[in-house]
Amino acid sequence: MPKIYIDQGHNPVNPNAGAEGNGFREQDLVQRIGILTASELREAGFEARVSRPTAGTQLGTSTTTSLAARVNDANAWGADLFLSLHTNASELSSVSGTEGLIFRRGGDAERAAEAIVRQVSFATGLRNRGVNVRTNLYVLRRTRMPAVLLELGFITNPVDADLMAYSPGLFAAGITNGVLEYYGML
Numbered sequence: 001m002p003k004i005y006i007d008q009g010h011n012p013v014n015p016n017a018g019a020e021g022n023g024f025r026e027q028d029l030v031q032r033i034g035i036l037t038a039s040e041l042r043e044a045g046f047e048a049r050v051s052r053p054t055a056g057t058q059l060g061t062s063t064t065t066s067l068a069a070r071v072n073d074a075n076a077w078g079a080d081l082f083l084s085l086h087t088n089a090s091e092l093s094s095v096s097g098t099e100g101l102i103f104r105r106g107g108d109a110e111r112a113a114e115a116i117v118r119q120v121s122f123a124t125g126l127r128n129r130g131v132n133v134r135t136n137l138y139v140l141r142r143t144r145m146p147a148v149l150l151e152l153g154f155i156t157n158p159v160d161a162d163l164m165a166y167s168p169g170l171f172a173a174g175i176t177n178g179v180l181e182y183y184g185m186l
Contacts, residue, residue, distance in 0.1 A: 004041050004179060005079035007051040007070045007139060008034035009086040009149075011058050016066040019089040021155035022162070029164045030085040031055050033152065036172035037085075044176060044185075049077055067138040075144045081112060081182075082143045083175065087164060088151035096157045097127030101134045101149040109146035116148060116178030123174030124163055126153055150175070 010018030010027040018026025031052050038048035051059060051070045060066030074082050088099070098120045100113030113131040121128035129151075134140060140147045152171050153160030164171065180186035 001045045001047060002080040002183060003047040003049070003078060004038075005049050005051070005074035005077065005082045005145075006034045006038050006041075007074070007082065007084040009084050011060070011066055012056055013058065015061065016059075016063040019087060019155050021087075021089060022158050024155055024161050024165050026087040026155055028055065029087055029155070029168070030152070033164065033168045033171045033175075034085050036168055037175045040172050040176040041179060044180060046179070049073075049079070064138075068142075071139055071142045079143075079145050081179065082139065082145055082147040083116070084139045084147070084149040086149060086151050087153060087155040087161075089156045090154055091156075093156055093158065095154050096160050097121070097129040098124070098153060099129035099151045100131040101137060101140065101151065102131060103133065103135055103137075103140040103147065105133060107146065109140075109148055112146055112178070112182040113148040113150075115181040116150060116175055119178035119181060120150070120152065120171060120174030123177065124153070124167070124170045126160060126163070
């Protein structure tokens with residue numbers, strides 16, 4: 001079965017700590033969602049590895065070394081798909097939804113991103129904000145396998161934030177179903 005690497009974005013503290021909003025911290029929300037996703041993927045028969053197995057796991061001593069640690073671990077493990085979990089943020093608290101970021105159009109990463117964003121949106125009821133190209137993101141350009149950065153929801157939106165905090169299983173189910181769809185198993 002394919003090997004899925006789940007990178008729970010950011011560190012518990014700086015360097016490379018995440019966004020905050022509505023009383024929540026990005027690194028805490030995605031750490032928990034990642035653990036649940038890995039468990040669901042294993043139950044579905046995949047091999048799954050997470051970048052941050054505990055809430056206190058700190059990777060690297062700078063933002064650059066933190067990102068490199070995640071990518072290097074996935075590359076060394078021989079992952080078939082890399083998923084980096086994040087929360088989005090906006091100055092407008094009304095902005096909501098799930099989106100995927102990829103390095104370039106037309107490949108496996110785009111197909112995976114489309115399937116996962118569609119399934120997360122379906123599972124959570126959040127708006128599907130589509131898939132966009134971002135060539136400046138280290139985790140998308142330095143991985144040797146298809147890579148998707150998932151902005152699961154907006155931590156600055158109270159509905160999105162509560163959903164990520166209190167219903168993390170919905171996101172895990174959506175990601176898992178998206179991976180299953182991508183591999184033609186759903």
